[in-house]
Amino acid sequence: MVVGVLALQGSFNEHIAVLKRLGVKGVEVRKPEQLLNVSSLIIPGGESTTMAKLAELHNLFPALREFVQMGKPVWGTCAGLIFLANRATGQKTGGQKLIGGLDCTVHRNFFGSQIQSFETELPIPPVVAEEGGPPSFRAVFIRAPAILDVGPDVEVLADIPLSAIETINSNPAIPKEEDSTESGKKVIVAVKQGNLLATAFHPELTADTRWHSYFLKMVPEIEEGTSDIVSTSTSNQSFGARSTIDFPIYQ
Numbered sequence: 118m119v120v121g122v123l124a125l126q127g128s129f130n131e132h133i134a135v136l137k138r139l140g141v142k143g144v145e146v147r148k149p150e151q152l153l154n155v156s157s158l159i160i161p162g163g164e165s166t167t168m169a170k171l172a173e174l175h176n177l178f179p180a181l182r183e184f185v186q187m188g189k190p191v192w193g194t195c196a197g198l199i200f201l202a203n204r205a206t207g208q209k210t211g212g213q214k215l216i217g218g219l220d221c222t223v224h225r226n227f228f229g230s231q232i233q234s235f236e237t238e239l240p241i242p243p244v245v246a247e248e249g250g251p252p253s254f255r256a257v258f259i260r261a262p263a264i265l266d267v268g269p270d271v272e273v274l275a276d277i278p279l280s281a282i283e284t285i286n287s288n289p290a291i292p293k294e295e296d297s298t299e300s301g302k303k304v305i306v307a308v309k310q311g312n313l314l315a316t317a318f319h320p321e322l323t324a325d326t327r328w329h330s331y332f333l334k335m336v337p338e339i340e341e342g343t344s345d346i347v348s349t350s351t352s353n354q355s356f357g358a359r360s361t362i363d364f365p366i367y368q
């Protein structure tokens with residue numbers, strides 16, 4: 118079985134490249150019938166409104182929703198996280214179509230505009246950590262969303278203290294004291310709910326393969342059939358903080 122990567126727009130090539138480094142074949146998915154040939158799906162970062170329009174054009178929404186409801190592993194990064202959320206705020210006028218399934222409210226562009234994109238080190242969640250690996254990972258936020266609330270079945274894997282973000286105080290777009298999300302001084306940036314994984318940051322733009330390996334462990338066919346593939350990521354090379362990939366400009 119192969120891992121599908123939704124290839125309508127955004128950083129799908131980067132995800133496929135990381136899968137290749139782990140010895141796993143990633144295939145581009147653009148049509149509903151292509152979902153029949155993949156065991157799991159990655160929805161990349163990009164621009165969720167554009168992605169939604171293209172998904173609509175290709176009549177992908179019913180097949181994507183069915184894929185999620187069938188319990189197949191799906192990982193949304195950044196725009197992909199927005200796509201998977203049941204509720205989104207900060208959308209363009211008229212809203213945008215979502216796949217849904219992930220019981221959370223996501224706030225688009227939570228950290229501000231493109232120039233307020235940032236990178237930071239966050240603790241690696243115990244379930245994602247690998248023996249011998251560094252205790253943190255490089256989290257790349259590009260006009261990223263944040264998760265404001267989650268339902269009872271959602272496991273929080275990573276959050277970020279708002280005080281850690283330099284641009285946060287100078288950015289008028291970011292909710293301040295009166296907003297309930299600020300009271301805890303943290304927002305959620307990675308979650309898991311059953312077959313669904315979602316991250317507000319972009320592991321595919323770093324040389325650290327641990328988030329991809331973690332997702333692959335959610336895919337039973339890959340874990341049972343080719344467990345050696347997943348374990349290759351424990352090599353030291355997998356933990357490099359940054360790749361040489363130039364950051365694409367995402368909306």
Ligand SMILES: NC(=O)CC[C@H](N)C(=O)O
Pocket residue numbers: 161162163164165166194195196197199225226259260261262367368
């Ligand atoms: N890097 C990203 O995927 C950015 C997401 C983008 N801000 C959106 O709303 O879709």
